[in-house]
Amino acid sequence: MSLKIEHLVKVYPGVQALKGISFEVYKGELFALLGPNGAGKTTTIRIITGLTRPTKGKIYLFNKDIFKHELWAKNQIGLVPQGINLDLELTVEENLLIHGLLFKMPLSLIRKKTEELLELAGLSERKKTKVKELSGGMRRRVLIIRALLHSPKILLLDEPTVGLDPHIRRKIWSFIKQIQAKGTTILLTTHYMEEAEYLADRVAFIFSGTIMKIDSPKNMISELGSFAIDIYSSQGLQTMYFKTKEEAENKLLEYTKKNYFVSLRRVTLEDVFLHYLEKLEKK
Amino acid sequence: MKGFLAVYLREILLLKKRIFRLILSLSVNPFLYIVAFGIGLGKHLKVNGVPYLQFLIPGLISATSMMQAFAINVEINVSRFYLKIFEEFQSAPLSTVSYVLGEVFSGITRAFLSTFIILGIAYASGVKIYLNFVFFLTIFLNAFVFACLGLASAMIIKSHADQTLVTNFIITPMMFLGGTFFPTKNLPAIIKPIIESLPLTLASHTLRSIALYKTFKPINLIILAFSSIPCFIIALYTVKKARD
Numbered sequence: 001m002s003l004k005i006e007h008l009v010k011v012y013p014g015v016q017a018l019k020g021i022s023f024e025v026y027k028g029e030l031f032a033l034l035g036p037n038g039a040g041k042t043t044t045i046r047i048i049t050g051l052t053r054p055t056k057g058k059i060y061l062f063n064k065d066i067f068k069h070e071l072w073a074k075n076q077i078g079l080v081p082q083g084i085n086l087d088l089e090l091t092v093e094e095n096l097l098i099h100g101l102l103f104k105m106p107l108s109l110i111r112k113k114t115e116e117l118l119e120l121a122g123l124s125e126r127k128k129t130k131v132k133e134l135s136g137g138m139r140r141r142v143l144i145i146r147a148l149l150h151s152p153k154i155l156l157l158d159e160p161t162v163g164l165d166p167h168i169r170r171k172i173w174s175f176i177k178q179i180q181a182k183g184t185t186i187l188l189t190t191h192y193m194e195e196a197e198y199l200a201d202r203v204a205f206i207f208s209g210t211i212m213k214i215d216s217p218k219n220m221i222s223e224l225g226s227f228a229i230d231i232y233s234s235q236g237l238q239t240m241y242f243k244t245k246e247e248a249e250n251k252l253l254e255y256t257k258k259n260y261f262v263s264l265r266r267v268t269l270e271d272v273f274l275h276y277l278e279k280l281e282k283k
Numbered sequence: 284m285k286g287f288l289a290v291y292l293r294e295i296l297l298l299k300k301r302i303f304r305l306i307l308s309l310s311v312n313p314f315l316y317i318v319a320f321g322i323g324l325g326k327h328l329k330v331n332g333v334p335y336l337q338f339l340i341p342g343l344i345s346a347t348s349m350m351q352a353f354a355i356n357v358e359i360n361v362s363r364f365y366l367k368i369f370e371e372f373q374s375a376p377l378s379t380v381s382y383v384l385g386e387v388f389s390g391i392t393r394a395f396l397s398t399f400i401i402l403g404i405a406y407a408s409g410v411k412i413y414l415n416f417v418f419f420l421t422i423f424l425n426a427f428v429f430a431c432l433g434l435a436s437a438m439i440i441k442s443h444a445d446q447t448l449v450t451n452f453i454i455t456p457m458m459f460l461g462g463t464f465f466p467t468k469n470l471p472a473i474i475k476p477i478i479e480s481l482p483l484t485l486a487s488h489t490l491r492s493i494a495l496y497k498t499f500k501p502i503n504l505i506i507l508a509f510s511s512i513p514c515f516i517i518a519l520y521t522v523k524k525a526r527d
Contacts, residue, residue, distance in 0.1 A: 049373075049374040050373065050374060051370055051373050051374055071376040071378075072376075074374060074375060074376040075376050077374070079374045081367065081370060083367050085366060085367035085368055085370055085371055086366075087293065087296075087297065087366065087368060088366070089297055089300050089301075090293075090296055090297070090300075094296055097292075098289050098292060098293045098296075099289075099371070099375075101285045101286070101288055101289035101292065102285075102286060102289040102290075102371070102372065102375035102376075102377055103375055103376065104285045104286065104376065105285075
């Protein structure tokens with residue numbers, strides 16, 4: 001186990017951002033915290049990285065309490081924040097140099113790792129380019145390799161593709177997959193369902209500071225069903241879930257005969273997410 | 284040490300990218316003060332037995348180095364609230380002392396840059412003043428104090444508008460009253476002790492004594508050095524508090 005979070009609570013004046021969440025991230029896995037804006041994803045990341053203090057709760061990194069071993073813990077973590085917090089006036093290389101020095105790396109190692117990671121990110125040609133001259137996708141990749149420079153044991157990605165075009169998002173996804181393939185444990189927060197479904201080994205649904213469900217996307221989907229039909233009517237859209245395609249097709253036929261506009265498709269993680277959200281709203 | 288170096292190097296790299304613009308902007312104010320107060324108003328004026336322009340230069344150095352050291356608050360504010368660079372520092376295994384020293388030394392570097400520009404303009408205007416190690420040590424201590432206060436203000440204040448308020452209500456009055464343009468002995472007795480105990484006044488008096496009379500009161504320098512300790516502690520405290 002790489003990361004263990006126990007009963008984490010964070011109260012800001014007038015709002016409880018986290019209501020005692022607990023989860024574990026296993027070594028080498030990509031664990032996604034999936035939830036709408038304001039669910040508590042970024043607060044969780046900020047607490048793990050020491051940017052925010054929790055109100056209550058414990059966090060263990062490789063069985064060590066991170067609040068008791070703060071400097072040690074920071075060395076084990078690579079953070080890719082939601083916003084691009086690079087120095088826009090400085091070059092890619094200069095940004096990486098500063099990060100390396102902040103993590104007390106020897107200059108020769110900073111140079112070596114810079115070359116390696118720039119190549120991995122396909123940015124070798126951009127070493128001397130000012131960050132402000134890079135595209136959004138390139139800046140995001142620089143942010144990721146900066147977090148990897150000090151060889152962290154766990155990488156925290158806070159909404160790494162937010163605001164990016166779909167084709168750039170796909171490039172970032174394959175880059176994240178490459179990083180995971182090299183053995184890095186990853187904790188990802190996102191509100192993009194397809195991102196979590198494509199990347200994550202396990203997903204936790206987080207709503208209003210509470211974790212509702214943790215499992216692999218495959219298990220979550222199969223729990224709900226494999227096929228879905230969407231029925232469009234004057235009351236709006238209604239979705240029904242089925243274990244087999246045959247069941248779904250029978251229902252589809254039934255509704256078609258009643259002159260409904262109906263479509264058949266596979267169940268996605270988004271369906272599972274909406275199902276739990278509905279459950280929560282009913283509560 | 285590497286943490287301090289990272290913070291300082293970042294500031295120096297940014298300063299290097301803007302060096303020509305910065306030198307030009309740092310030259311404007313002292314040039315105008317020298318022309319307006321030194322050459323325009325004070326060409327035939329003598330203060331404390333010396334030509335006013337010669338009297339003005341050391342005061343101008345202490346005031347400008349104070350302003351430049353304090354001005355790191357603007358850069359830090361931009362880094363913190365707009366670029367979010369402060370979060371990169373906070374998530375790194377960087378001690379508060381290293382961060383504070385890195386930022387404070389960048390303020391000191393800016394202060395020395397402005398000092399050399401004023402000295403250049405002064406020499407070009409035909410004003411020659413005496414310089415020694417204590418002269419530069421005084422600038423260092425003055426800049427240290429105000430860089431610490433600049434950093435602390437950047438941590439406490441959360442908007443650019445409020446930063447301007449601090450500059451307008453504290454730094455600008457101090458610049459005008461702290462022995463920059465006229466001797467503090469002429470001030471009303473009720474405020475004189477307060478003004479004379481301000482770090483800027485102590486720095487102005489010491490720089491002026493060295494520059495014009497090749498001497499100084501060690502007590503002024505000792506008070507200035509001791510006042511840097513609480514300022515450093517305030518900077519450390521505000522940086523620690525800024526986490527949440």
